[in-house]
Amino acid sequence: MKHLTILVPVGQNNLSSIVGPYKIFDRANTYHQQSGKQKIFQIELVGTRSQVDFYNGLFTVNPQKYISDIHKTDLIIIPSLNHNFEEAVFGNEDLISWLRKQYKLGAEIASICTGAFLLAASGVLDGKHCSTHWAAAENFNKKFPKVHLKADQLITDENGIYTNGGAYSFLNLVIYLVEKFYDRETAIYCSKVFQIDVARNMQSEFSIFNGHKKHDDEVIHEAQSYLEENFREKISIQTLAKNLNMDRRNFDRRFKKATDFTPLEYLQRIKVEAAKKSFENTRLNINEVMYDVGYNDAKAFREIFNRITGISPVDYRAKYNYFFSTK
CATH class of the missing domain: 1.10.10.60 (Homeodomain-like)
Known part of the structure; x- marks a missing residue:
């Protein structure tokens, strides 16, 4: 059985991109078992603290393990950092180092929305393509010039690195990963249960062009x-x-x-x-x-x-x- 790590970084507050992947992969496991097959993933929430607060303490997540407990994993999901992405990069140095180490050990990594900032900070995106929320694209480009940002793409897939665009488009990425690690039948089943459009592959129609003016020229x-x-x-x-x-x-x-x-x-x-x-x-x-x-x-x-x-x-x-x- 493979191991799936869903990260719970500190200094971020997008709970849906933690709960969503957990529920969909758990349902995929259940469907596989009901079809007479083996579970594909052991799913665990992993972080650097025993408890992380969301929405000013309205919700909390209690990671099951610390990153130091996970010596090797097969797939890592980095949730969205919402609007706190730059702060989160500085508050999760240990997690960023762990990501770099796990990728070298063969783990595949998927970042959701602005989770790409954490992934890029690890250096494993240098020279590769990635996507993130269109509203964060300008900041991302300035901060990580070695990464080839494709802000119009809903999903990118390159050398065991998966990224996606903004907000709830992470559901499309999760279905994509279910098909990749399980099979097409399981992906279609999950898309029907959670009512996710499997055909979407662009986020361009949702973007708002405000002009790129964060420069000094x-x-x-x-x-x-x-x-x-x-x-x-x-x-x-x-x-x-x-x-x-x-x-x-x-x-x-x-x-x-x-x-x-x-x-x-x-x-x-x-x-x-x-x-x-x-x-x-x-x-x-x-x-x-x-x-x-x-x-x-x-x-x-x-x-x-x-x-x-x-x-x-x-x-x-x-x-x-x-x-x-x-x-």
């Missing part, structure tokens, strides 16, 4: 402000670069270094974010929204919107429009 801040204030107009990136006393190549390089996007990519995301808000809150049709955000080519608008959000303008409007949902 004032010229690029000026360029960002210009793009945000004038995105409905016909903008020449070449002219914008010239007005900022830069050639186009240097402008693109400097802009991408500061924001992780080229100027054109940044402009496209501003336009798509404005389109999303219109689809959500107005009665405008697809073409009206397209023209309003500065596009004249329906095919180009549809392709860019789909690439950034993972869903078509028509489907997005039908899914999120307030007026449709209240009919």
Whole structure:
């Protein structure tokens, strides 16, 4: 039987990403046994303290073992750190060292949402791809430049490392792991019991583009402000670069270094974010929204919107429009 370690770090408060994996893997074990097969995992909650409080002491978790008791495990799940991810990195040094050691010993590791910060702090993500909550992507990129962040991906799987996007999308990761370690039949059973969509693989449609401005390049801040204030107009990136006393190549390089996007990519995301808000809150049709955000080519608008959000303008409007949902 394999060993599954569900970590309970200190300084974090997302209880659902501890309870959820425990319940789903426990159900997968039960289903396997009822099918005449052996349990796959012994499941244990493991931490560095005998008790960890959540939501200002409203709930508590009592880990079954300390990390020092676990000399070798097969699969480790790191829960979400919610909004305390940076603090948790500094408060869990022993756990981070333990993660590094266990990976070298052959353990596979799955991080949920901002749990990727703990995993990245161990160094095992260097040179690999990972995902995390879209709202934490900018901070993650700045803190861990050696990691290839794929913030639009719901799940990544590389060399025994699994990561996923934000919030309750961890359910999709857990079903993915159930299929990987049990079988397809068990994964489908669990997806039906817990009503989890097994087909989801992107988190792009849920993201909100607020602009990447946590940098010190004032010229690029000026360029960002210009793009945000004038995105409905016909903008020449070449002219914008010239007005900022830069050639186009240097402008693109400097802009991408500061924001992780080229100027054109940044402009496209501003336009798509404005389109999303219109689809959500107005009665405008697809073409009206397209023209309003500065596009004249329906095919180009549809392709860019789909690439950034993972869903078509028509489907997005039908899914999120307030007026449709209240009919």
